[in-house]
Amino acid sequence: MSQPASDLRLRKHPGVQAAGETQPKVVHELAPRKHEERPANGHAVLLKGLSKSFGERRVLSELNLEIPAGQLLAIVGRSGCGKSTLLRLIAGLDQPASGTISVAGSEVQSLQSNVRLLFQDARLLPWHRVLSNVGIARPKGWRETAAAALADVGLADRANDWPAVLSGGQAQRVALARALVSRPGVLLLDEPFGALDALTRMEMHRLLERIWREHGFTTVLITHDVAEAVALADRVIVLRDGGIALDMPIDLPRPRREAADTAAVALQARILDAV
Numbered sequence: 273m274s275q276p277a278s279d280l281r282l283r284k285h286p287g288v289q290a291a292g293e294t295q296p297k298v299v300h301e302l303a304p305r306k307h308e309e310r311p312a313n314g315h316a317v318l319l320k321g322l323s324k325s326f327g328e329r330r331v332l333s334e335l336n337l338e339i340p341a342g343q344l345l346a347i348v349g350r351s352g353c354g355k356s357t358l359l360r361l362i363a364g365l366d367q368p369a370s371g372t373i374s375v376a377g378s379e380v381q382s383l384q385s386n387v388r389l390l391f392q393d394a395r396l397l398p399w400h401r402v403l404s405n406v407g408i409a410r411p412k413g414w415r416e417t418a419a420a421a422l423a424d425v426g427l428a429d430r431a432n433d434w435p436a437v438l439s440g441g442q443a444q445r446v447a448l449a450r451a452l453v454s455r456p457g458v459l460l461l462d463e464p465f466g467a468l469d470a471l472t473r474m475e476m477h478r479l480l481e482r483i484w485r486e487h488g489f490t491t492v493l494i495t496h497d498v499a500e501a502v503a504l505a506d507r508v509i510v511l512r513d514g515g516i517a518l519d520m521p522i523d524l525p526r527p528r529r530e531a532a533d534t535a536a537v538a539l540q541a542r543i544l545d546a547v
Contacts (some may be wrong), residue, residue, distance in 0.1 A: 314342035314490035315376035315457030322371035334515030344491040346505035388451040394443035396435040403431040421449040436530040439473035516547035
């Protein structure tokens with residue numbers, strides 16, 4: 273029985289390089305010919321010679337990556353390849369062993385006010401109501417901006433609820449509203465939909481795509497789901513052996529749906545070949 277495209281996950285593949293083999297050259301696919309017009313609210317991200325080690329284990333090795341403002345980039349790779357480490361470095365939660373990271377032309381040396389990170393776990397504070405969770409930073413006029421962010425994710429009517437009564441998908445919507453309330457230039461997503469059921473995950477995909485197209489922030493999505501990467505991203509990179517094994521644009525019309533589309537399945541197969 274054939275496996276549906278929406279269920280495609282990272283798995284052992286004949287094209288996967290064994291540990292200890294020489295790292296291949298990065299495969300760069302041709303850039304798409306047409307670009308969708310979007311609001312210019314995102315920030316460009318530039319990584320130069322980025323390396324990071326944990327003890328004797330080097331996770332990232334002299335990695336170079338340029339993410340244009342407003343792009344939705346998906347990062348795919350096996351567990352332990354450095355995907356989450358890369359996001360933490362961009363967010364300023366950790367420091368590289370060598371190399372530089374810049375956001376909007378400024379070098380990242382600590383936490384960035386224009387960068388937000390969303391995890392798989394919504395991490396809502398149970399002693400605060402939904403509105404207070406969204407406006408947790410409490411800037412001037414926070415109630416109005418938090419209410420607007422909740423409306424943006426379709427939860428305006430849940431502002432006074434406690435997090436405990438929310439479903440998993442609703443909790444992630446609140447977390448997304450909290451990340452977007454300050455209108456960041458860069459949104460980092462560390463497998464935010466991995467714990468959701470298939471139907472809720474598809475709803476979150478549509479929500480993220482809509483808000484991203486409306487606001488134009490730069491987005492970096494980590495995922496183990498190759499179909500998810502192809503459904504959402506402008507571009508997919510594969511991390512392997514501390515570097516980029518594949519850098520491929522996804523030139524498919526939007527809005528997309530996770531279906532067994534021939535072009536999408538072909539792109540998924542090429543990504544799996546590089547993992």
